[in-house]
Amino acid sequence: MSLPARIVTLVVAFLAVAGGAAFLAVYFIGGNPPVVNYSPMARGGVVNVVLQEDPQNTVSSEPDWVSYFVQDPTTHAWIHTTLFQVPKDTRVNMTILGYDGCTPLRNNYWSKVQGTVGNSVSVQQFKTVGQPLGPPKTVSVIDSWKSCSVGHTFAIPGLHVFVPVASPNTILFNKNACGVSPCTSGPHSMEKFSFMTPDSTGTYRWQCLVPCGGGFLDGNGGPMQTIGFMMGNMEVSS
Amino acid sequence: MAESQAPATPAKAEPNHGMRIFLIWIVLALAADLLIWFVWYPHLPPGRMTSSASSQQFDIAVLALAAAPVMLFVWIYFGYALVNWHHRKGDDEDGPALFGHTGIQAAWIGGTAVIVLAAFVFGTVELIVPDGAGSGEGTTPVWKPVGSNYLQVQVIGQQWQFSYRYPQFGGMETTQLMLPVNRPVQFNVTSLDVIHSFWPYLLGVKADANPGVNNVAYTTPKQTGKFVVRCNELCGIWHGAMYGYGRVETTSAFAVWARATELAEQRSGILRALPPYSLVYDPTVIPQLGVTLTKVSGITGAAGYYYPPQDPVTP
Numbered sequence: 001m002s003l004p005a006r007i008v009t010l011v012v013a014f015l016a017v018a019g020g021a022a023f024l025a026v027y028f029i030g031g032n033p034p035v036v037n038y039s040p041m042a043r044g045g046v047v048n049v050v051l052q053e054d055p056q057n058t059v060s061s062e063p064d065w066v067s068y069f070v071q072d073p074t075t076h077a078w079i080h081t082t083l084f085q086v087p088k089d090t091r092v093n094m095t096i097l098g099y100d101g102c103t104p105l106r107n108n109y110w111s112k113v114q115g116t117v118g119n120s121v122s123v124q125q126f127k128t129v130g131q132p133l134g135p136p137k138t139v140s141v142i143d144s145w146k147s148c149s150v151g152h153t154f155a156i157p158g159l160h161v162f163v164p165v166a167s168p169n170t171i172l173f174n175k176n177a178c179g180v181s182p183c184t185s186g187p188h189s190m191e192k193f194s195f196m197t198p199d200s201t202g203t204y205r206w207q208c209l210v211p212c213g214g215g216f217l218d219g220n221g222g223p224m225q226t227i228g229f230m231m232g233n234m235e236v237s238s
Numbered sequence: 239m240a241e242s243q244a245p246a247t248p249a250k251a252e253p254n255h256g257m258r259i260f261l262i263w264i265v266l267a268l269a270a271d272l273l274i275w276f277v278w279y280p281h282l283p284p285g286r287m288t289s290s291a292s293s294q295q296f297d298i299a300v301l302a303l304a305a306a307p308v309m310l311f312v313w314i315y316f317g318y319a320l321v322n323w324h325h326r327k328g329d330d331e332d333g334p335a336l337f338g339h340t341g342i343q344a345a346w347i348g349g350t351a352v353i354v355l356a357a358f359v360f361g362t363v364e365l366i367v368p369d370g371a372g373s374g375e376g377t378t379p380v381w382k383p384v385g386s387n388y389l390q391v392q393v394i395g396q397q398w399q400f401s402y403r404y405p406q407f408g409g410m411e412t413t414q415l416m417l418p419v420n421r422p423v424q425f426n427v428t429s430l431d432v433i434h435s436f437w438p439y440l441l442g443v444k445a446d447a448n449p450g451v452n453n454v455a456y457t458t459p460k461q462t463g464k465f466v467v468r469c470n471e472l473c474g475i476w477h478g479a480m481y482g483y484g485r486v487e488t489t490s491a492f493a494v495w496a497r498a499t500e501l502a503e504q505r506s507g508i509l510r511a512l513p514p515y516s517l518v519y520d521p522t523v524i525p526q527l528g529v530t531l532t533k534v535s536g537i538t539g540a541a542g543y544y545y546p547p548q549d550p551v552t553p
Contacts, residue, residue, distance in 0.1 A: 106430050106521045107396055109411040112508040119506075143511040157399050157479070160413065205479055209399065211431065220397045220431060225475040 033081035033228040036070045039237050042087045048073070049084060052097035052188075053152050053165060053208075057229065058181045065223035066100055066152070066212050066230060069182045078182030082206075082232025089199040091117070094154070098189040099178045102148035102167035103210050106219075110153050110209045111143050113193070115161035121193040123166045128176075128185050133169060136192075142166055151189070153209040156234060161195050162209070197236050207231040255322070263314050267307035274302045284442045287465065287486065289458040290372030291442030297364050297371075304353060374427060374436075374445025374453040377517075383456055388422035391415070392515070395427070395434030395447035398480040400467055407500045409515040411508075415467055415484030418492035419459045427453040430521050435471035438484060444470060452517035459486040 001009070038047050050071040057067035059080050069078040086092055105111060113121050124136035142164040144150035151167035167173065168187035178186035198204075208230040211219030223229035279299040284291040323333075365371050370381040392403040394411075403411045415438065417423055427436045429447040436455075437444045440463075445455040462485075469480035487495065503509040513519065 108511050109401055111511050141507045141511060220474060
């Protein structure tokens with residue numbers, strides 16, 4: 001092979017490898033779900049954030065993975081993501097709709113509500129949307145071992161926020177669980193709590209502490225380790 | 239016909255290279271060791287926050303003292319050879335023949351043996367005297383603090399958060415590690431899922447957190463202040479974010495905090511919700527429900543199997 005042919009071959013091979021590496025990097029690292037920006041909606045140092053957790057994610061390539069969804073504050077559409085942005089030094093009024101059934105916590109200590117305003121949450125169960133099973137209750141512990149009452153948790157360890165998310169009524173859930181994501185009907189819980197964002201910007205990871213990756217080692221693989229399902233980031237902006 | 243030869247120049251007397259090297263070495267080695275002991279040692283990590291941290295700082299200083307002269311000798315000999323014995327233009331002669339030297343060989347072997355044996359003895363003593371030097375000693379520790387007035391703290395690892403139980407305070411559990419100054423502490427380290435490693439660096443403590451195993455480590459806090467607790471075993475995607483904070487407080491401040499925390503956990507009901515204190519936990523057993531979840535192969539690993547698919551609580 002002549003020298004020019006060898007050089008051309010080498011350059012083409014190099015470009016192929018570099019291009020492949022760049023594609024993989026963009027596909028796997030840069031392929032994050034969208035960030036739902038709540039910052040423009042903040043008023044008077046308060047912002048409202050709404051999440052839901054589902055027993056499945058039928059709008060993804062992993063339909064049997066449990067999953068959180070984030071509600072778009074403008075359109076109220078449910079977005080398949082776990083990335084959201086809130087302003088710094090702001091009170092976040094969080095609402096989580098729990099459509100998934102109960103699972104005992106591996107460490108029941110996470111049944112305790114920590115880091116919220118008043119170290120408590122408001123919990124209400126619903127037969128379906130608009131049909132409450134009773135009035136909301138303010139609690140500081142949801143004992144997942146006393147009765148199977150916790151579906152998942154919402155934890156931001158960097159802010160010391162640990163919140164067990166109540167599950168729907170078990171009997172109703174076993175009869176009529178939501179099977180299509182994002183859930184818009186079916187038995188669910190509604191949990192409300194507030195916490196303060198820090199006075200500096202940054203990225204705070206959040207995760208579920210129920211090892212709910214069924215079928216994975218220790219229940220901690222799959223959705224537990226994938227952005228867009230049971231873990232994500234809360235971006236605190238200026 | 240015989241070639242005419244230039245008259246031989248008189249041989250220049252070789253200087254005593256060994257003495258030169260020794261003198262350079264002894265001066266620099268002394269200076270280095272003085273710098274290490276008086277300048278570097280007080281600032282060496284991990285500091286002097288606990289007995290084990292102090293002993294580790296001392297160990298590093300002593301090893302540096304021993305290593306500096308050896309390292310300097312190698313560098314000085316190397317530099318001296320480069321300056322004095324490098325190839326010179328026009329000099330095509332072979333170097334002088336090398337012969338064995340019993341004295342040098344004996345000194346080399348003897349010196350090396352002394353250094354290695356001294357390091358062995360020093361290391362062994364420094365492991366035993368500070369009660370295991372802050373390392374995890376397994377389930378049956380050999381080296382314990384004198385007396386039994388130590389504070390017991392259980393460290394529980396879980397992807398990706400440490401929590402701490404205090405069996406002497408009703409079995410309360412916290413996410414922040416609080417310790418009193420001047421009281422020996424017994425860490426009982428375990429995990430609920432994969433292998434983690436409990437590493438409060440400034441305390442000079444490091445112990446693996448294995449599921450189903452109680453790994454015991456000791457230390458005695460000597461200074462009040464804040465410290466960071468990190469996981470030091472790659473334990474999943476958020477391993478790098480598995481860290482938290484702790485404080486060493488005065489005895490009275492710790493007592494106030496412990497009583498207040500225990501009372502708060504009693505009032506909130508979380509103390510009743512926790513399982514009875516145990517050195518290890520089987521995450522497949524839910525005592526309060528009176529249910530032992532069935533173990534099914536292929537679902538999870540580590541200490542046991544979890545979440546069987548036929549169980550109604552399957553996520």
